[in-house]
Structure formats: C-alpha cells, structure tokens
Amino acid sequence: MAATVDGAWGIRNIPDQRGRTAVVTGANSGIGLVTARELARRGARLVLACRSEGRGTEAADRIRHEIPGARVEFRPLDLADLASVRAFAAGLPDERLDLLVNNAGVMALPYGRTADGFETQFGVNHLGHFALTGLLLPRLSAAPAARVVTVSSGFHALSDLDMGDLNSEHGYRRWIAYGRSKTANLLFVHELARRLREAGSGVVAAAAHPGYASTGLLTAGVRMEGRRTAERIAALGNRILAQPAEAGALPTLYAATADGVRPDSFTGPSFLMWRGAPAPSWRARWTLDDVAGERLWTASEQLTGVTYGTAR
Secondary structure, eight states, X not given: OOOOTTSOOOGGGOOOOTTOEXXXXXXXXXXXXXXXXXXXXXXXXXXXXXXXXXXXXXXXXXXXXXXXXXXXXXXXXXXXXXXXXXXXXXXXXXXXOSEEEEOOOOOSOOSOBOTTSOBHHHIIIIIIHHHXXXXXXXXXXXXXXXXXXXXXXXXXXXXXXXXXXXXXXXOXXXXXXXXHHHHHHHHHHHHHHHHHHHTTOOOEEEEEOOSSBOXXXXXXXXXXXXXXXXXXXXXHHHHHTSBOHHHHTHHHHHHHHOTTOOTTOEEEEEETTTEEEEEEOOOOGGGGOHHHHHHHHHHHHHHHOOOOOSOO
16 A cells, blocks of 8 residues: 555545546535545545435535535435436436445434335445446446445444345344445445456446444434434444544545555455554455355346346
C-alpha cells in the first residue's frame, strides 16, 4: 500500500480523480458522504444516489459549499424498490461510469419487507446493489480501469448464508440476518470478480468495510422500535468506542482509488478490524466459496430479474 510519511495510507494519498465519474449509494451521511466528498475534492464528478430527496439534495449542497467548483448532483435511488433501481440506472445521462460504490445499507432492523417482498436487510444490502451493479455494468465496462466497490462488514462473520431461506421466512434474528446480508456482499464480489476475469474485463470488483465507525446505522433499528435506552447505549458507543466517519471511509476510498487494488480484495481498518489505516482484512472462509457464490448469483438473477452479460 502507498503510504504517508507516518506509514499509513490516508486521505492525502487519494490520487487525482479528474475526468472520472462516480456513483456512491447512501451518500447523504456517514461514510458515504465522506467518500463522495473526498472523491469530489480530488476532481471526480459525483452522483449521490440516495433514497431521501431532502437529505440527498442537502448533502450535494454541503459538498458544493465546502468544495467550490465541485461537480456533484443528487439522483433518487431506493434500493428497497427494484423499480427505483431500474429508473436510476436508466436515467443516468453518461454512457460511461468509472466508479460505483455500493455503500448504502441497513443494520439489524425489525423484520420487514421491501417493495418487492424481500426481507429488508437482504433486499437492500444485497439484492438492490446486485441489480444496480448489473444494470450499470455496461457503462463501467466502457471505462478504462473502472471499479465496483461494495461495502460489507466484519459482522459477516456472524453467519454464512442459508441458501434455502434467503429471505428469513423460517425465522428471523436481526443480527444474523444482517450478518447474512454482509456475507452476501462478499460472495457477490467474489463471484463478480471471477466472472469479470473470465470475460477478460478490466473492471475491478473489490470489497471494503469501515470497522466500528460512528454512523447512524447502529441506532436506526432500535429507534424504529422506540427502544430509547438501547438507542442511548448505541449512541454512547458511537461517541466513546467508534472511530469517526472520516476514518471509517478510508478503506472504501482505498479500494476505490489506490493503485494495485486486487479483484476480490477485502480492505478494512488495520487494528483488529475495528479502527486504523486501511489494510487487507480477514474474511470468513465461506465468503470465498465458489459454489456458494454461483448459487447466490443464480438466485439473485432470478429474484431481481437482472441478468449480467459476464462469463459463467
């Protein structure tokens, strides 16, 4: 890894992004906002793909205020609705895309379903991004040295996938469901990287995770249920134990911009997968299972109706 004078890769190491166009999902707050802001600071044209028009527009205005001359726009995207995913992909004006950051996600929510009937965490965290990537892949393939970076989590270690119950219809435990959705992210990257390689594509598919970063993900689920004590505890953990979003975004920015990022790599914080500069991260063995990756891919194509043109 390229490093700063103190030996750690940091924001100052992000290379020039002028001439590149990037889409960042969930870019209205947290590590998504930091990722978009720093890419814009290096000259990239940014599309903030967010569910909330108000928060997305506010984030775009904030970046433009902080970085005069920044080229940034908001476009609506609801990953819990495949019709919205298709509309977003169809509405992008450019024929070429250099970078897609699959950052948006939900964590440990009460049981719910997306507009298409999928369990919410699996539907948003995996299926929405699977569909989006497939729909944008022709644009990515038209760009030299394009990348797809998918944000997973160390919590993928909580569970392998249950291929017979992808939508948690036979029992739901919120943290296990979250872990499975993050395992799905890594299996998706593993299988996408393999297919791109076999197709002779120059697109690099990689994964990253932020460690324990102070964002709104941890408090959202308990807030939805009105569990005030649990929400206060989660907020306290964010203040005392978590690293700031600026640090949590570094692995994503590294995977998106650094030289020599390998396909199917997994970058996270260097210290116990929790905090610190970007470094290669441990991943559970089941996220490197070729058979599981292909089975998830087939199921995902069937569930979303999005079929990739990559090799099998």
